[in-house]
Amino acid sequence: MTDTFVAAIDQGTTSSRCIVFNQDGGIVAVDQREHRQIFPRPGWVEHDATEIWSTVQEVVAGALARAGLRADQLSALGITNQRETTVLWDRATGRPVHHAIVWQDTRTAALCEELAGEHGQDRFRDTTGLPLASYFSGPKAAWLLDRVPGLRERAERGEIAFGTMDSWLIWNLTGGTEGGVHVTDVTNASRTLLMDLRTLQWDEAILSAMNLPLAMLPEIRSSAEVYGTAVGRLAGVPVASALGDQQAAVFGQACYEPGTAKNTYGTGSFLLLNTGRRPVPSKSGLITTVGYRIGGAEPVYCLEGSIAITGALVQWFRDQLGIIRSADEIETLAASVADNGGAYIVPAFSGLYAPYWRADARGVVTGLTRYVTKAHLARAVLEATSWQTREVVDAMYQDSGVAITTLKVDGGMTANQLLMQHQADVLGVPVIRPRVSETTCLGAAYAAGLATGVWSDTDELKAHWRPDVEWSPRMEAPVREREYANWRKAVERSFGWENGAV
Numbered sequence: 001m002t003d004t005f006v007a008a009i010d011q012g013t014t015s016s017r018c019i020v021f022n023q024d025g026g027i028v029a030v031d032q033r034e035h036r037q038i039f040p041r042p043g044w045v046e047h048d049a050t051e052i053w054s055t056v057q058e059v060v061a062g063a064l065a066r067a068g069l070r071a072d073q074l075s076a077l078g079i080t081n082q083r084e085t086t087v088l089w090d091r092a093t094g095r096p097v098h099h100a101i102v103w104q105d106t107r108t109a110a111l112c113e114e115l116a117g118e119h120g121q122d123r124f125r126d127t128t129g130l131p132l133a134s135y136f137s138g139p140k141a142a143w144l145l146d147r148v149p150g151l152r153e154r155a156e157r158g159e160i161a162f163g164t165m166d167s168w169l170i171w172n173l174t175g176g177t178e179g180g181v182h183v184t185d186v187t188n189a190s191r192t193l194l195m196d197l198r199t200l201q202w203d204e205a206i207l208s209a210m211n212l213p214l215a216m217l218p219e220i221r222s223s224a225e226v227y228g229t230a231v232g233r234l235a236g237v238p239v240a241s242a243l244g245d246q247q248a249a250v251f252g253q254a255c256y257e258p259g260t261a262k263n264t265y266g267t268g269s270f271l272l273l274n275t276g277r278r279p280v281p282s283k284s285g286l287i288t289t290v291g292y293r294i295g296g297a298e299p300v301y302c303l304e305g306s307i308a309i310t311g312a313l314v315q316w317f318r319d320q321l322g323i324i325r326s327a328d329e330i331e332t333l334a335a336s337v338a339d340n341g342g343a344y345i346v347p348a349f350s351g352l353y354a355p356y357w358r359a360d361a362r363g364v365v366t367g368l369t370r371y372v373t374k375a376h377l378a379r380a381v382l383e384a385t386s387w388q389t390r391e392v393v394d395a396m397y398q399d400s401g402v403a404i405t406t407l408k409v410d411g412g413m414t415a416n417q418l419l420m421q422h423q424a425d426v427l428g429v430p431v432i433r434p435r436v437s438e439t440t441c442l443g444a445a446y447a448a449g450l451a452t453g454v455w456s457d458t459d460e461l462k463a464h465w466r467p468d469v470e471w472s473p474r475m476e477a478p479v480r481e482r483e484y485a486n487w488r489k490a491v492e493r494s495f496g497w498e499n500g501a502v
Helices: 049-067 108-119 137-147 151-156 165-173 206-208 245-252 311-319 329-335 374-400 417-427 439-452 458-462 477-493
Strands: 004-010 015-022 027-034 074-081 086-090 159-164 183-185 220-221 224-229 237-243 259-265 269-276 287-292 301-309 345-348 363-365 408-411 431-436 467-471
Touching: 004 165, 004 439, 015 049, 015 220, 015 287, 015 439, 027 049, 049 165, 074 165, 074 245, 074 439, 086 151, 086 165, 108 137, 137 151, 151 159, 159 165, 165 183, 165 224, 165 237, 183 237, 224 439, 224 477, 237 245, 237 439, 245 259, 245 269, 245 287, 245 301, 245 439, 259 374, 259 439, 269 287, 269 374, 301 374, 311 329, 329 374, 329 417, 345 374, 345 477, 363 477, 374 417, 374 477, 408 417, 417 431, 417 467, 417 477, 439 458
Parallel strands: 004 074, 074 237, 183 220, 259 408, 408 431
Antiparallel strands: 004 015, 015 027, 086 159, 224 237, 259 269, 269 301, 287 301, 345 363, 431 467
């Protein structure tokens, strides 16, 4: 029997990678390349989309070489991506008109306040499931149209294409200026602030409010179908899935039933709870989003808690402060003390996302005394991720009435045993990491394989999921709640900095 292989491209915030999987969902080969982070001003974060496309081509070639495969031996290619990062490009030349504006970027905060007006931050929430926040793609596109000379007129004439990274990659993979397909999937579209969650189409009233021409938007498709055929190095391979990275992790973690949840620990952290075939409105600071849609099936929805800064806090501790030389050193340093020494770090570098949505918040370090050492601060860095996750879990229970009994986890930070134990401690439930931890790429591969007949259904995919490590809670409840109260106090200290308030 001939082996069957599916490749997935994961275009992330700090790097691009390609993973080749076999029919059992096992990893055959991986290749990864970092790309630049561009910081023109405080709070601004940009990427060079042309550089990203180059790195994607490199990792595809690298993964195939490592696997010893030719492109024609791939049954399908899937895409997963950093979600709200926004790029506009010229359809005729294929060149971006500006650096991509990254999801973390806060330059559109004033525009979002203006759009909110007397309606408030929830002006479009009933339609989109999202609050008005600088996080999302629509305001980023509006900002570019207002700032780049002549761009609005060109967009209205249909000369400019808008997209998140999935659209940019699919367009280039399928031919670019020579017939590239301009599409996005429902998961990425649900992060733009422009799509109606129920009709799964662009909402004309919101486009009008943001002054965005429909002519520049991609066609919204399902998460698993053949969008087109690749050219170039992957010539002939069906491009057959697209999911935002967090929804891809939901799919790769086999969270197919309502009530199942996963948390991905990357640059930020994103906890998603499957709520089934209906969108659940949030009253507790969460996002209602599309989880996935397979072909013509009904969509599956999720509640999501988006945390802006988790792994990026470790990078800051390493790169800006220079306290550690490599990210993995933080675990050894933090484990050299029994607790945080009373110190808490709230990483509101670009405001706070769920459940607060405070653009005025900025990072704070609280509880400092002469007793606190760099080891206590290292522990506080790790614990910031656990406590932010606890706040999101509490909000999910308030919205859905569903108590999470276990949490499936993935992402680079799950290699940190101390962090995962603390996460189980502060949630009071087991935390489980699967055997294949690259669940974002795996989810994109699974969706592409479903679209092309490599796998038959989600039951077959679920049978592939295997636990690797489980962390059980050890912390006593009174200690947990006391520490949580201290954390909440620290969070309050982060409010009001951007506008000069104390």
